[in-house]
Amino acid sequence: MNLEMVKTFMKEVGWGFLATSDGKKIGVRPMGSCVWMDNELWCATSEGTEKTVQLRKMPYAEFCFCDREGKHIRI
Numbered sequence: 001m002n003l004e005m006v007k008t009f010m011k012e013v014g015w016g017f018l019a020t021s022d023g024k025k026i027g028v029r030p031m032g033s034c035v036w037m038d039n040e041l042w043c044a045t046s047e048g049t050e051k052t053v054q055l056r057k058m059p060y061a062e063f064c065f066c067d068r069e070g071k072h073i074r075i
Contacts (some may be wrong), residue, residue, distance in 0.1 A: 003030060006053060006073055007036055016065035018043065020054040031063070041075065 001009075010016065017033035029051065033044035041063065041068055055061060066072035 001073065003039065004075070009067075009073055010034065013065045013067050015041075016063050018051060019062045019064070020051050020058070021060075022054040022057040025054075027051060034063075 011025050013029055016034070018031045019026060019028045021027070027050050031043050035042050049063075063075040064072060065075075
């Protein structure tokens with residue numbers, strides 16, 4: 001699957017789940033405000049949220065987008 005196919009799938013699905021961790025605790029939350037800036041995926045959040053605190057401690061995350069039939073992508 002190429003990047004354009006990923007972008008199309010994400011647009012069709014409308015929202016996904018963002019998973020982050022601080023090394024001890026994992027957080028998974030629905031995210032709907034995402035936009036592609038060239039080849040970077042940006043999502044809306046506020047400073048001080050659990051996801052930003054976790055990302056500062058451990059700068060790795062995963063997005064999962066899934067349709068009703070179970071087809072999914074993980075970024």
